[in-house]
Every structure is written in structure tokens, then in C-alpha cells.
Amino acid sequence: MPETRKRLVRLLGAAAALTLLAAPTSAVAQQRRPVTPVTVPALADWTPEQGSYAFGAGTRLVADDAAGRRVADTLADDLRAAGHGVVPVTTGASRPGDIVIDVRPSAAPALGAEGYQLTSGRRLSITGATGTGAFYGTRTLLQLLAQGDRIPAGHTTDVPRYRERGVGVCACYIHVSLPWLENLVREMAYHKLNQLLLELKVKSDVHPEANTWGYYTKDEIRRLVALGDRYHVEIIPEINSPGHMDPWIENRPDLQLTDSDGNKQPARLDVTQQAAFDYYTSLMDEYAQVFTAKSWHMGADEYMLGSDYAKYPQMLAFARQKYGPDATPQDAYVDFINRVQAYAAGKGRQLRIWNDGLTGANTVPVAAGTTVEHWLDVAVKPSRLIAQGYAVMNASYSLYLVRGGFHSDTEALYDQSWDPRSFEGEKLASADGITGAKISLWPDNGSGETENEVATELWPALRHIAQATWGDPHPDATYAEFTARGTAVGPAPGVRDLTKVPVPDGTYTFRADGVSFRADVLRTPDGYATLRGTDGCLEIRGGKLTLNAPLQPGVQATWEPCDSQNTVQRWELEPAADGYHLFDAITRMALTVTDDGRVVQYPPDQHTPALWHLT
Structure with missing residues (x-):
């Protein structure tokens, strides 16, 4: 009985192997197929190798020439902005875990002015014929690190089709x-x-x-x-x-x-x-x-x-x-x-x-x-x-x-x-x-x-x-x-979230330069705030219209019927000192207070924006 069972297992194994050979698009074959790392733009040429590169606490940026160091300095800032910590920039011999930035003009015939080569293994190296090419290689690296600290081993030569x-x-x-x-x-x-x-x-x-x-x-x-x-x-x-x-x-x-x-x-x-x-x-x-x-x-x-x-x-x-x-x-x-x-x-x-x-x-x-x-x-x-x-x-x-x-x-x-x-x-x-x-x-x-x-x-x-x-x-x-x-x-490292309203929704008293008003601050879906008072919502209306927008400096802010579709009723609260500046979302002018107590819009270089204290 045991021998019969062994022969059956061998026969089933052989049948399974034949099935795999006859159906290379099976799930198992798909799992074995090399996967190109995900980037935008997509890598057109990726040759996989065994293993992976691991970014970690000991990683350094190694660049031996001035052009490479400029690229490395920018990369270090972006790594920090992306939450990868402080990565030192150094020169000399590299070691496992390092990122090597190499600007090599002799690579110009293959890479042109903007292409680069990236090789991932025990260390990761980026080579460009120019600083621009090496810089683009670091953008690919940042995109890969946005998906995890391990990058599959392999190499690519990536050159743009259009200049x-x-x-x-x-x-x-x-x-x-x-x-x-x-x-x-x-x-x-x-x-x-x-x-x-x-x-x-x-x-x-x-x-x-x-x-x-x-x-x-x-x-x-x-x-x-x-x-x-x-x-x-x-x-x-x-x-x-x-x-x-x-x-x-x-x-x-x-x-x-x-x-x-x-x-x-x-x-x-x-x-x-x-x-x-x-x-x-x-x-x-x-x-x-x-x-x-x-x-x-x-x-x-x-x-x-x-x-x-x-x-x-x-x-x-x-x-x-x-x-x-x-x-x-x-x-x-x-x-x-x-x-x-x-x-x-x-x-x-x-x-x-x-x-x-x-x-x-x-x-x-x-x-x-x-x-x-x-x-x-x-x-x-x-x-x-x-x-x-x-x-x-x-x-x-x-x-x-x-x-x-x-x-x-x-x-x-x-x-x-x-x-x-x-x-x-x-x-x-x-x-x-x-x-x-x-x-x-x-x-x-x-x-x-x-x-x-x-x-x-x-x-x-x-x-x-x-x-x-x-x-x-x-x-x-x-x-x-x-x-x-x-x-x-994901987004580029260092981009600012311009949809963040710095105060929670609620009712506030706004005070600046002897003027005060009370309004509900309500966040809009696009990341601004409407200011709703007892007589309506604060709006810039009147003066000269340009492309359907009230772009004349000196126009007074008034309380108008609230309209959620009216974009000039949306405001950006810009933190400043111990208060806020109020910028209209469309006109991009700031509210200021005139000597006679009117609240008007002006370009910030013409009149100092009012500093609004919220309580």
C-alpha cells in the first residue's frame, strides 16, 4: 500500500508539471514572471537580478564630484521631506546600503543630456552624463522608496524620447x-x-x-x-x-x-x-x-x-x-x-x-x-x-x-x-x-x-x-x-498641503486694527473656508471685473447671501505671527483695514495685510 501511494504521488506530480509546462500563463507562472518596478513615467527597460536593495539607517549618499554632490544635496533634502530621515552626503568608497550618485560625461553617447542608469543591488547607483540626468535618476529612486524601503535588484537605462x-x-x-x-x-x-x-x-x-x-x-x-x-x-x-x-x-x-x-x-x-x-x-x-x-x-x-x-x-x-x-x-x-x-x-x-x-x-x-x-x-x-x-x-x-x-x-x-x-x-x-x-x-x-x-x-x-x-x-x-x-x-516630496484649514470649524470673533466681526468658519470641500455671519457670507463683490473675477484693488469686502458655488466667498487663512491673514481664494488679495475702518482687498505688497486675531 505505501508503494502504491508513492507511485500515485509521483504520477500526480508529473501531471502537475506537464500542466505547468502546457499553461505558462497560469498563476504560478505569473508569480515567477519578473515585475518591473512601478514609476511614472514607466520604466521601459528593466533587467531584474537576484536580491534587493535595502534603504536603512546606515544609508549614505556618496558623490565624488561637484555636480554629483549638488544632486545628492537635493536628494538628501527630499528624502528628509518624504519622511526617510537625515541621510548624510559623503565622498569616497561606497559600502553596502549606500546610494552612489555619479555624473559621468563619458556616458553621453548612451544617455544624452537627460538619461540615466540605475542599478539596484547591495548598494544602489545612479549614473548620468550630466547633473540633470543623475537628478532624474533620483526622482525614480524617490518614487520607488515611496512604495517601501526595499527595491528589487536590477538595472535600467532610462532616456526620454522628447527633449x-x-x-x-x-x-x-x-x-x-x-x-x-x-x-x-x-x-x-x-x-x-x-x-x-x-x-x-x-x-x-x-x-x-x-x-x-x-x-x-x-x-x-x-x-x-x-x-x-x-x-x-x-x-x-x-x-x-x-x-x-x-x-x-x-x-x-x-x-x-x-x-x-x-x-x-x-x-x-x-x-x-x-x-x-x-x-x-x-x-x-x-x-x-x-x-x-x-x-x-x-x-x-x-x-x-x-x-x-x-x-x-x-x-x-x-x-x-x-x-x-x-x-x-x-x-x-x-x-x-x-x-x-x-x-x-x-x-x-x-x-x-x-x-x-x-x-x-x-x-x-x-x-x-x-x-x-x-x-x-x-x-x-x-x-x-x-x-x-x-x-x-x-x-x-x-x-x-x-x-x-x-x-x-x-x-x-x-x-x-x-x-x-x-x-x-x-x-x-x-x-x-x-x-x-x-x-x-x-x-x-x-x-x-x-x-x-x-x-x-x-x-x-x-x-x-x-x-x-x-x-x-x-x-x-x-x-x-x-x-x-x-x-x-504619491505626491512629490516637499509639496505643501494647500487644502489644510488651520483652524477647526466653529464660531469665532475676528479682530484686527480696531475692526471686529463674528462669523462661522466652515471648511469647503476644496480646502478653503467660508465665513458666515448673521448677514450672510463674506465676499469680494464689485469694482472692475476681469475674466469674471473682481480683481480691482481697494474693493470692500461685504456680507452677501451665502452660496456654496460662489468661489469668491472662499477664503484662505494664512497663519502669521499670533494671528492670520485672510486671502480671497480667487482674487489672491489680502484683506486690510483702512483708516476709516473699511475692510478692503489689496495686493500684499501695496498694503500690509491685516493681522486677524481669532477668539
């Missing part, structure tokens, strides 16, 4: 808070995005008449640019021109384009005037004091939005005087672009423009060396622009997130395996001539969403553009699996 991987933000008209932008820079770097294209107003010393609200101080921009430099995110500024110039020339009617009926156009710069060019380039010079980017974005979109060149005969006259009888009015517009391009080039900067003004109606070509960001399907297609020698970035409308309006359908784009070759109106067979792609955030309805609501919509789109520009646009079978990657890697 421009970006996010565009129009912090124009509507002010976007500096902490929000700093969070964005950290998230971009964490996902290996390298360009923040920022349309904004810097407060001007040379042209104080242009300092209507929406601006940033030069010190604020220096702080943001320094963060971008440290995290390898190039921050490229834009002053949109010659259209959309109203933030700059609403108080300069002498520079506004005049139509044939004598009407001034406060959004259109008169490109036929030398004074207009001098004004614009003087603003460029001021921006050069705080921005370090090697590119300059002049916009150049929608110059004739809602009108046409026929209303401005001086444009045709200017073009024909300069370029002959066959010139068109659009040649005057292109002439302005080319003069700005030459000025930027003389300062060591490359020009960028949007594509919609290039309709083919001009006889004067845009200057060589200009990068065209393609967002709108017009007569001149991306393939033609590339054939003409222009570098083209994909900034498709399908990648837009409009505040209070159109939102990119990230899931549909992922399911379609969207990549930067897919432009509005044309899909290219080759990536040649395409620099990359970006998502764009616009404030068309300024009060339609708060910054925190925009952030919620942004993160899936940000991770998708990071994936589509760095590697395989469709690394997972389903969108749900792809979004699970974002959950696994």
Missing part, C-alpha cells in the same frame, strides 16, 4: 499663488517634466502705469526661478504680444492699435509704431533681471481675434512701405515677430510663438530659429512648419485645462495612445522636428474654479503628459492601471 516636456500656465489677469506654483515645480520634476512656460506679469519699475493687479514681485520670481533651477525645471516667461496686451497697455492708449473708426483697441499693440516695439523690449529687459531661461515666449496668438486686418489700413501701409507692393497686412504682424526674435537672439534667447497667426496670408516668413507651439488647426499644418525648418512643439487644444470650462479628457487620450505626433488636424508618422508637448492651463473664467480645484484636475493630466513625452504613451493595458501608478508613487 521638451512641459506645462504651460497662464498666470495672467488672474493671480496664481506662489505656493501653488512651487508645488507645481516639484510635481513636474518628480515626473521628469522639464519646462514650465509661464505667462505672467512681473511688477515693473520702468513702467509703473502697467502695474494693475495680477503681477508678481521680482523677489517672488527670483524665488520661483531658484526652485526651478534646483529641480531642473526651466521656467520660460511669456508676455503675450502683439495681441492680449491689455494687462500692459490699458493705461497706454498711445500704444494701442486704432481701427478705421478711430476706436482704440486696448488689447492690441500697434506694431506699426517704433514706440510700441521699444516698450515691449524694455519689458523683456526687465524680465531678464529675474528669469534665467534661454527662451522667450512672445505668444503672438489671436492678434485679430474678433476683428480683421481690413479694419486697420495702417497695417497694410506699413507692410507695403517696408516690403513692397505685394506685401499683406499680416506681413506687418510677422515683421513685429521677427524684430522681437532678433532682439531676443541678441540677448542669447530663442523665440517661441503660438501657431494660429501663421495662416499663410503673409509673404514675409517668420525668422528661422523660432519654435512654433501648435495648438490650433489652421491652413499651415505642422508638417509644413517642420518642412520649413521650424522646431514645433505640440500644445494641442485637446491638452487644455480651462478654469471653469473645457478640461482635457485624459482617459480618452490615454486609451487612444496619444503621443506628441498627434496634432490638432494632423497626425505625423515621424517624430522628426517635434520638440515635445505640453499641457496648458488657462483662466478664461477666473472665478469658475479655485486653485485647489484646478490642482485636482491637473495631476492626472500632468502624469499623462509626463508618460507620453518621456516614454511609451500606453505602458498599461487600461487607464485604471495607469492611474494606479500615480497612486503608488
Whole structure:
């Protein structure tokens, strides 16, 4: 009997083995299949090895050259911010458990300017041909450590497919808070995005008449640019021109384009005037004091939005005087672009423009060396622009997130395996001539969403553009699996929680500078607070509206009927000293108290925000 049982066991074992060989997709085989570590962007190339790397109390960061130490110093700060403790940066021989950062220029043929190699085993090593490449390797490491202190043994060579991987933000008209932008820079770097294209107003010393609200101080921009430099995110500024110039020339009617009926156009710069060019380039010079980017974005979109060149005969006259009888009015517009391009080039900067003004109606070509960001399907297609020698970035409308309006359908784009070759109106067979792609955030309805609501919509789109520009646009079978990657890697180290209300819900007395009021503080779902008193909720209402938002300084805060959908009734309580500053969630101005006891909003650099004591 025992022998019979043994033979039966042997027969069953053989049958089981045959079953496994015949069905390699069984659960057992799946368990044995090597698993690529989870990152965003996904690792396209991972070779597994036996064992794992263990991050622990004895881990050190080893870097022997200055470039490597800069990367290691940033990594040490991020490890601490991510809750991994204080990890020392040192030089010399490495030992098991260490993380080695190596910047090796000889690796450039394999890795380029931004690629890296990561090897995990008894120690973990990151090699880049440049500091930027090594830095991106540390972003992968941080994402892996976000999932646990043990990393599977193996190695990868990870190189981006496109050199421009970006996010565009129009912090124009509507002010976007500096902490929000700093969070964005950290998230971009964490996902290996390298360009923040920022349309904004810097407060001007040379042209104080242009300092209507929406601006940033030069010190604020220096702080943001320094963060971008440290995290390898190039921050490229834009002053949109010659259209959309109203933030700059609403108080300069002498520079506004005049139509044939004598009407001034406060959004259109008169490109036929030398004074207009001098004004614009003087603003460029001021921006050069705080921005370090090697590119300059002049916009150049929608110059004739809602009108046409026929209303401005001086444009045709200017073009024909300069370029002959066959010139068109659009040649005057292109002439302005080319003069700005030459000025930027003389300062060591490359020009960028949007594509919609290039309709083919001009006889004067845009200057060589200009990068065209393609967002709108017009007569001149991306393939033609590339054939003409222009570098083209994909900034498709399908990648837009409009505040209070159109939102990119990230899931549909992922399911379609969207990549930067897919432009509005044309899909290219080759990536040649395409620099990359970006998502764009616009404030068309300024009060339609708060910054925190925009952030919620942004993160899936940000991770998708990071994936589509760095590697395989469709690394997972389903969108749900792809979004699970974002959950696994979590937020970037060091991002601030901007949804945290620093006081619990309750009834408080607010006192500042001889003024007091009593209100219920109620947290909103997006992380602000409404202040509800006996006569309604505190709101900024009145004054000049810009993009549906009350952006005029000096407007009084009033008690209005409470409306949970009204975003200008939402407030940020910013801790300060032994009290709080109150910032409106939409206008981003702070409440201050006037000499006659009125509570009004002002930019914080114009009037010191009131310090509110809560009891």
C-alpha cells in the first residue's frame, strides 16, 4: 500500500508539471514572471537580478564630484521631506546600503543630456552624463522608496524620447499663488517634466502705469526661478504680444492699435509704431533681471481675434512701405515677430510663438530659429512648419485645462495612445522636428474654479503628459492601471498641503486694527473656508471685473447671501505671527483695514495685510 501511494504521488506530480509546462500563463507562472518596478513615467527597460536593495539607517549618499554632490544635496533634502530621515552626503568608497550618485560625461553617447542608469543591488547607483540626468535618476529612486524601503535588484537605462516636456500656465489677469506654483515645480520634476512656460506679469519699475493687479514681485520670481533651477525645471516667461496686451497697455492708449473708426483697441499693440516695439523690449529687459531661461515666449496668438486686418489700413501701409507692393497686412504682424526674435537672439534667447497667426496670408516668413507651439488647426499644418525648418512643439487644444470650462479628457487620450505626433488636424508618422508637448492651463473664467480645484484636475493630466513625452504613451493595458501608478508613487516630496484649514470649524470673533466681526468658519470641500455671519457670507463683490473675477484693488469686502458655488466667498487663512491673514481664494488679495475702518482687498505688497486675531 505505501508503494502504491508513492507511485500515485509521483504520477500526480508529473501531471502537475506537464500542466505547468502546457499553461505558462497560469498563476504560478505569473508569480515567477519578473515585475518591473512601478514609476511614472514607466520604466521601459528593466533587467531584474537576484536580491534587493535595502534603504536603512546606515544609508549614505556618496558623490565624488561637484555636480554629483549638488544632486545628492537635493536628494538628501527630499528624502528628509518624504519622511526617510537625515541621510548624510559623503565622498569616497561606497559600502553596502549606500546610494552612489555619479555624473559621468563619458556616458553621453548612451544617455544624452537627460538619461540615466540605475542599478539596484547591495548598494544602489545612479549614473548620468550630466547633473540633470543623475537628478532624474533620483526622482525614480524617490518614487520607488515611496512604495517601501526595499527595491528589487536590477538595472535600467532610462532616456526620454522628447527633449521638451512641459506645462504651460497662464498666470495672467488672474493671480496664481506662489505656493501653488512651487508645488507645481516639484510635481513636474518628480515626473521628469522639464519646462514650465509661464505667462505672467512681473511688477515693473520702468513702467509703473502697467502695474494693475495680477503681477508678481521680482523677489517672488527670483524665488520661483531658484526652485526651478534646483529641480531642473526651466521656467520660460511669456508676455503675450502683439495681441492680449491689455494687462500692459490699458493705461497706454498711445500704444494701442486704432481701427478705421478711430476706436482704440486696448488689447492690441500697434506694431506699426517704433514706440510700441521699444516698450515691449524694455519689458523683456526687465524680465531678464529675474528669469534665467534661454527662451522667450512672445505668444503672438489671436492678434485679430474678433476683428480683421481690413479694419486697420495702417497695417497694410506699413507692410507695403517696408516690403513692397505685394506685401499683406499680416506681413506687418510677422515683421513685429521677427524684430522681437532678433532682439531676443541678441540677448542669447530663442523665440517661441503660438501657431494660429501663421495662416499663410503673409509673404514675409517668420525668422528661422523660432519654435512654433501648435495648438490650433489652421491652413499651415505642422508638417509644413517642420518642412520649413521650424522646431514645433505640440500644445494641442485637446491638452487644455480651462478654469471653469473645457478640461482635457485624459482617459480618452490615454486609451487612444496619444503621443506628441498627434496634432490638432494632423497626425505625423515621424517624430522628426517635434520638440515635445505640453499641457496648458488657462483662466478664461477666473472665478469658475479655485486653485485647489484646478490642482485636482491637473495631476492626472500632468502624469499623462509626463508618460507620453518621456516614454511609451500606453505602458498599461487600461487607464485604471495607469492611474494606479500615480497612486503608488504619491505626491512629490516637499509639496505643501494647500487644502489644510488651520483652524477647526466653529464660531469665532475676528479682530484686527480696531475692526471686529463674528462669523462661522466652515471648511469647503476644496480646502478653503467660508465665513458666515448673521448677514450672510463674506465676499469680494464689485469694482472692475476681469475674466469674471473682481480683481480691482481697494474693493470692500461685504456680507452677501451665502452660496456654496460662489468661489469668491472662499477664503484662505494664512497663519502669521499670533494671528492670520485672510486671502480671497480667487482674487489672491489680502484683506486690510483702512483708516476709516473699511475692510478692503489689496495686493500684499501695496498694503500690509491685516493681522486677524481669532477668539
